[in-house]
Amino acid sequence: MRFSRAFLPVLKESPSDAQIVSHKLMLRAGLVRQTAAGIYAWLPLGFRVLKKIEQIVREEQDRAGAQEMLMPTLQSAELWRESGRYDAYGPEMLRIRDRHDREMLYGPTNEEMLTAIFRDEAKSYRDLPRTLYHIQWKFRDEVRPRFGVMRGREFLMKDAYSFDLDEASARLSYYTQLLAYLRTFQRMGIRAVPMKAASGPIGGDLSHEFIVLAPTGESEVFYDAAFEEMDWNRSDLRYDDPVGLHNLFDDVTSTYAATDETHEEDRWADISEERRRTGRGIEVGHIFYFGDKYSGPMGLRVTGPDGQMVAPMMGSYGIGVSRLVAAVIEASHDDAGIIWPESVAPWKVGLVTMRQDDEATVAAADELYSRLKGAGIEVLYDDRDERGGVKLGTMDLIGLPWQLVVGPRGIASGVVELKNRASGEKEELSMESALARLTA
Template structure:
């Protein structure tokens, strides 16, 4: 993309309405614009980040044999009345009446709808397990939406649902999803710690939240420092083997962690003192096992191995995709702006042309830009160098490729790593290879 012709409306000053750093930076970089209270339009830069996160989430869900669906945002109130949650959910649910006087709602979650869909088609235990997910917009009518996309009313999330024959199989699926989440967050480029959590209005008796460490986090947390050093992508786990998954979960649980409310001092004392860490964090995902709560309430069953009717056991698994964008910025920024992890940055690098009137510089920029027009942003604006550098730091591209008359005369360009500020000179032919092969 050429910056001179792009829709990237940056702001020089912090917006007065933004209370936290992620909200300020998302507005200043032109990622989003607020359309009404707690509702945002995602502009091209922000949408690229949202799509990059969604791609990784989707790939990791598919890797555990989850199947993607897409359910409507508007749901019939009758489904929620069948489960008993329609009146119990509270004012956060946006209730709607259509022109035919039918009660509808803008879905805050989809346990009822997916249970109904499952019940219409799956009739035998031989068709279990089933693991379905979607990435879709949700709505919760927060009484005080604040903190930008961190606590908005409309939000983009991945929600998944599992159906198993019994408790033992459901726990295997739960472990499989926990591993998938750990791998997802690691690929995104953040450290997310699973912690025992309350189940809230979803229900059930087993749940973990996934918390990203950030100084501005809403929750106080305690965790074992060894957890953040694990490479979950290389964890030798066979997702199709129950014993392998159980062994993974056993290893994982030794990294004791809790929210303030669930902190157990006796368990905390079992962690070596040198590894005990305290901090603050932001919730970006949660997984639940809630058994037959919905299948019983909605009279959904399958024929079991003894020809009896069995209510399948369910789990629910969410990742706040749009919330993740804000959480990542909260945990990864400096005084100049955002510092994006490579995997989800809107662009791999920005090309900064310091010699707009120098033909050699122009030719070098054009040649480099043509190597990857999808992942390179070319700052070809007729602006001062200081403006270009400031915008590059503000937006947070992992790399800046700086092309000027002095260097191009020697066939070299300067590259800057946004995360560390490290600068180096590389031959123009090696720039893309160097960036692609860089090890953090």
């Protein structure tokens, strides 16, 4: 993409109403623009990051055996009355009447809808287990939306729902999703610590939330340093290995991690002082096992192996896809701007010409742009007629992992400058060496 043709409206100053780093940088770097209180339009740069995160979530769900579908944003109030949640959910639910005076709602979650869909199709224990998911926009009418997409009213969420014959198999589905979540966040280059959590309006007695560590997080967190050493991609953890999944759950639950809501001073005191970690964090995912909380009252039954009718045991599993964009920024930035992990960056390379009026510089940059694109590398080419310092400042702000800088003095010496955005390290390399490094 050539910057001169991109819709990338960067701002020099942070808007006065932005309170946290991610909100400021998402506005300054041109990721989003607010259209109403707590509702945002995703501009091209932000949308690219959103789709990268969505794809990582999708790939790990598919590897874990979940099947993707798509459910509508609007739901019938009758479904929620069947489960008993319509009146219990509270004012965060946006209630609507259509032209025929039918009560509808803009879905904040989808337990009822998918239970009804599955109820109409599943007849036997042979139809179990199943885990179904979708990635869809949700709406919760926050009383005070704030912090940009971190606490917005409209948000993109991955929500999955598992159906199992009994508690033992339902717990295995839960452990499978636990691993999928840990691997999802690790692939994004962020550390998300699983912490025992309250179930809230979803219900159930087994629940974990996943907290990304960030100084501006809303929750105070306490955890054992052992979480910093755990590799969720190690070979003994497989989605098809029940023993390994049970061991994973045991490892997670036996290693201390809690928010201020669930913190236990007695257990905390048993951890050696050098292993204690405290800080703040942002919730980016939440998983629940709740048995027959929905299948029971909504009449979902299948024939068991013994011919008796059984209510399947269920779980639900949410990831805040749009919130993750902000969470990554909160965890990975500096005074100059965003520092994207390569796996979610909108482009891998930012190519900069320091002098747009110098023919040799422009020719070299054009050649680099063509060859990088030809090698399948995502590159943003800043070919604007702007001062070099302005271009470099913009590249630092939008945070692409690599900056490739082409200037008259370097071209005269046969070199270009390659900068790693995360470390700040700069190298002067030949064009061929720089291309080899970026395409390796």
